[in-house]
Every structure is written in structure tokens, then in C-alpha cells.
Amino acid sequence: MGIKTFRPLTPTLRFAERPTFEEITKDYPEKSLTEIKKGTGGRNNRGRITCRHKGGGHKRRYRIIDFKRRKHGVAATVEAIEYDPNRSARIALIKYADGEKAYILAPQGLAVGSQVISGEDAPPNPGCALPLHKIPAGSVVHNVEMMPGRGAQLVRSAGVGATVMGFDKGYCQLRLPSTEIRRVHATCYATIGQVGNADHMNATLAKAGRSRWLGRRPTVRGMVMNPVDHPNGGGEGRSKSGGGRQHLRSPWGQLARGQKTRKKHKPGSRFIVQRRGK
Numbered sequence: 001m002g003i004k005t006f007r008p009l010t011p012t013l014r015f016a017e018r019p020t021f022e023e024i025t026k027d028y029p030e031k032s033l034t035e036i037k038k039g040t041g042g043r044n045n046r047g048r049i050t051c052r053h054k055g056g057g058h059k060r061r062y063r064i065i066d067f068k069r070r071k072h073g074v075a076a077t078v079e080a081i082e083y084d085p086n087r088s089a090r091i092a093l094i095k096y097a098d099g100e101k102a103y104i105l106a107p108q109g110l111a112v113g114s115q116v117i118s119g120e121d122a123p124p125n126p127g128c129a130l131p132l133h134k135i136p137a138g139s140v141v142h143n144v145e146m147m148p149g150r151g152a153q154l155v156r157s158a159g160v161g162a163t164v165m166g167f168d169k170g171y172c173q174l175r176l177p178s179t180e181i182r183r184v185h186a187t188c189y190a191t192i193g194q195v196g197n198a199d200h201m202n203a204t205l206a207k208a209g210r211s212r213w214l215g216r217r218p219t220v221r222g223m224v225m226n227p228v229d230h231p232n233g234g235g236e237g238r239s240k241s242g243g244g245r246q247h248l249r250s251p252w253g254q255l256a257r258g259q260k261t262r263k264k265h266k267p268g269s270r271f272i273v274q275r276r277g278k
Contacts, residue, residue, distance in 0.1 A: 003202050016206035019199060023090060025112055026080035029063055030093055033103055037062040037086070039215065057215025060085045066102040067143065067151035069129040069189060072119035074098065078127070081106050088158035088200045092127070105143055105156060107193030118189070126193035132164065132172040133186035139164045142195045144174065145188035146268075152189070159198030162190075173273060180276040222251065 002022065008014035042054030063084050076094040079101075084091045092106040094116060104116070107126045118129035124139060135141060140161040143152040155162045155177060165173040171183040205211055208218075227234035231249040248256040262269075 003199050012207040015204055017202060017204045019197075019203055021083065023081050023106075023196070024083050026082050026093065029061065029082060030101055030103075033064050033093075033101065034061040035064060053217045053219050054215060055217045056212055058085070058213050062086055063091060063103050065091065066104055067153075068149070069104070069118035069191070071096055071100070071102075073117070073121070075115055075117045076102070078110060078112055078114045078116065080112060081110070087156070088197060089156065089195045090158075090197045105191070106196045107142060107191065108196045108198065109193060110196065124192050127191065129189050129191045131187050132174075132184060132190055133167065135164055135172075135190060135192070137164050137166050139192065140194050141174075141190040141192060143189075143191040144184060145190070146184065148185055148187045148189075152191070154184075156195065158195055158200035161194035171271075176276075178276040180272060181274040183271040183273060222248075 002020045003017050004020050006013040006016050006018075037060050039057060040051075040054070041056075042049050042051040044050045063082075063086060074096050076096045078092050079095050080093040082091050082093060082103075090106040091103045092110055093101060094104055095101050104127065109126045110116070114127060116125075116127035116129075117123075120131060120134055122128040122130050122134075124130065124135060129143070132141075132144075140163055142155040142161050144154040144162060145151060146153045154174075157177075160177040162177065163175040165175055165181065167173070167186060168183075170186055172186045172188075173181055174184055175181050222230035222232040225233035230251050231253060250256060
């Protein structure tokens with residue numbers, strides 16, 4: 001995949017950088033593998049806004065991705081690489097030898113006609129899913145399970161990959177894209193390779209309309225509101241740090257800077273060997 005730029009014929013095109021979509025081989029999804037996706041507009045079951053700045057956006061259908069790779073030992077052929085409006089990565093339509101079709105995340109290097117397979121005896125090729133204890137140390141993986149059989153939850157965004165560091169007492173140590181080193185049970189499944197569409201991070205929205213197509217509504221800073229609307233509002237002039245009389249907070253009084261938001265006694269903390277950013 002590449003990124004294309006435009007001649008600055010309009011103010012919008014001056015800064016626009018869009019994907020070329022050259023790897024896409026099919027325009028429309030497999031309808032049997034999609035389902036209706038309803039938008040909430042940020043509202044709960046009582047109709048009240050619980051998540052601000054959401055609403056509108058283009059209509060989408062959800063693509064059902066096989067994160068469990070449940071058909072072990074059955075080879076599948078890649079039939080198409082498709083665009084998915086619900087995620088940053090591209091998806092691959094695969095067809096198993098028994099005729100069943102499924103969607104998987106498309107890793108870098110996967111092309112139409114490639115063979116993929118899941119199971120303990122699968123080869124370590126891009127797109128193949130294996131238990132972590134069958135993957136050589138130093139390999140790059142994605143689509144990683146956190147608990148055996150639950151389905152992949154880690155390393156699913158465009159361009160990311162986790163590195164298998166080593167094994168100890170039934171666990172695998174993974175270096176995640178955030179640089180965090182985490183222990184994952186060695187029987188959890190992971191897929192070989194790095195997620196494709198690595199240039200996603202270089203694309204720009206370039207205009208407000210593209211944000212609206214994505215369902216993002218305008219965001220107004222609390223500092224420019226009135227005191228009745230936000231804790232940081234008011235004052236005769238702008239006071240970025242709260243003017244020394246207050247700390248920057250959310251509309252509901254949650255501290256915006258410096259306060260740790262992770263739970264102190266979260267069960268998963270014992271699996272973290274090294275925190276990110278150290």
C-alpha cells in the first residue's frame with residue numbers, strides 16, 4: 001500500500017494524503033459474512049449522551065472476523081483482500097477446502113492465492129495461526145489471544161506486530177507494540193506476521209468533512225466554555241493551567257493531568273513484566 005498526495009488546487013487538497021488502495025482486489029464484501037451495525041450517537045438505552053462527540057457518519061455493515069481461527073488443520077486459500085470500514089487493517093477473504101468462507105486480518109505479504117492454515121502443525125508462514133509455544137523466539141506475530149480459546153484481543157491494528165521474546169514456566173513473553181513486555185499463556189494462539197496497511201498512520205483527514213464521515217462530531221475545549229458548562233471555563237482571559245486556582249478537569253471533575261487511571265489491583269497486572277515507555 002502507498003500514500004498519494006495531490007496538487008493543491010483547493011485548500012483541502014493542499015494537505016491531503018490518502019491511501020492508494022492498490023492492494024484491494026474486491027469492491028463489495030461477502031454478504032453472508034456481514035451484519036447490520038447500528039450507530040448509537042453516543043447515547044445509552046435512556047437516550048442520554050454518555051459519550052460526547054459521536055454521531056452521524058457513513059452507513060456501515062460489520063464484517064464478521066474469525067478471531068478464533070477455529071478450523072484447525074484445514075487449509076484455506078486467500079480469495080480477496082478487502083477494505084473494512086470498521087478497522088484500520090485490511091481483511092482477507094479465505095475459502096477453506098470444504099467450501100466455507102471466513103474473514104481474517106490481512107498480514108503484510110499475504111496475497112490472493114496464498115495458502116493459510118491454523119493448528120499446532122501449521123508452518124510459520126504469514127497468515128498461519130499457531131499456539132505460541134510452537135512459534136520460534138524472535139518471530140513477529142499479531143492477532144494474539146489473552147486467554148486460550150477466547151479469540152484474539154491483542155495486536156490487531158494496521159502496521160503493528162508483537163515480538164516473541166522467550167518462554168518460561170508455561171508462559172510466553174511478548175514485546176507488544178507499546179514496548180510493554182507481557183506474559184501470555186503458551187497455549188494461546190497467535191498469527192504469524194505483521195498486520196498490513198502500515199501506511200495507515202501517514203494518511204491525513206485534511207478536512208472537517210472526513211471527520212464527520214467517520215462519525216466524529218466537533219469537539220469544543222472546556223477552556224473556552226462558560227463556568228456553568230465546564231470546570232475550566234470562565235475568566236477574563238485565557239488561563240491554560242487553570243490560573244493557579246484550579247486543576248484541569250473533565251466536565252465531571254475528573255483530573256485531566258497526572259492522575260493514574262488504571263485500577264490499582266487489576267488482575268491482569270501480574271502478567272506485565274515491564275511497563276511501556278520505561
